[in-house]
Amino acid sequence: MTDPRAEHSQTTTGELERFRVRTRAEIVAILGGLLQQNALVTVYFGPGPDFFVTALLAVDAERGTVVFDHGADPLQNQRVPRAPAARLETYAEHIRVEFSVGSITTVDFDGKPAFAAPLPPSLLRIQRRETYRVRVPKSRPIVCELPPAGGSSQPVLAQVRDISLGGIALIDFPPAFALVQGTVFERCGLRLTNDERLDAGLELVHVYRSPHAPGGRGQLVGCRFLHLSRAAEARIQRLVHQLDRDRLIAD
Structure with missing residues (x-):
């Protein structure tokens, strides 16, 4: 398995320090924002x-703690509290948000x-x-069509x-429908509007299943685009910019 941390070796510590946040209130606000967005965290x-x-799962300013979910691998979960x-x-x-924590313990949450x-x-x-990722508003939904499963023709x-030029995050799957990290779908459909459909390959980069939400709705899947044509790239870029402008106007 390739360690994704290798990508950070190209950036020196000195270059990163200008992005460091040290104020407690701002740290709590940033982590609280990640919690509200249900952001995937590695x-x-x-x-x-x-x-x-x-x-x-929780950011508690009073107690000074942050709570995050167990991973999918039970053996990894046993090792985490032993890590310094x-x-x-x-x-x-x-x-990009990055931080380190110590004194990790296993707790009961819900x-x-x-x-x-x-x-x-x-x-x-x-x-x-270089890559803008924007949230897709409920007032303008985008639906992803994955290949049929379980013997169905649909x-x-x-x-x-959310969507960027690099990929998408998917939610609200059918009940009992499970996906596996690393799976590649050569052709999927994105319904950008009622009248517009875009084809793209998808690689499932991250699959997160929350034990606190039932069925397919407990899955959040991060996908990377594959085999995008230039026309498709240009269309997605226009869509991202438009959604970003709409968000700024709404704010």
Whole structure:
């Protein structure tokens, strides 16, 4: 397994320090925003390339703690509290957020096991300009058509939660429908509007299943676009810019 941390070796610590946030109130606000967005968070821990994908479950300013979900691998979950520290990283609203936590413990959250740690003393909040990821509003839904499954002749439908030129995040799958990280779909359909459909290949990069939400609605799947034509790239870029402008006007 390739360790995604290798990509950060190209950026020096000095270059990153200008993005560091140290104010407690701002840290709580940023983490609270990630919680509200249900952002996918990658947790790196241990001396080797150990990592898993999860989501934040709670940010408690009073107690000074952050709670995040267990991963899918029970053996990894056993090792996490023994690690001296872990680094958490996510991309949300075309911004990278990264922070480290220590003293990780296993706790009960809504009747399910989760991890808790003290709030980080600082975090990095880095603007990503090369790929803008925007949330798809409920007033203008985008539906993704995945290949039929389980002997059905009909495509599996999911809602696009956010979109960028690089990929999409999918939610609201049918009940009992499960996806596996690493799966490649050579051809999927994106219904951008009632009259417009765009074809694209998808690679499932992250699959997060929340034990706190039932069935397919508990899945959040991060996908990378494959085999996009130039026309499709241009159309997605226009759509991203339009959604971003609409969001700014609404704000």
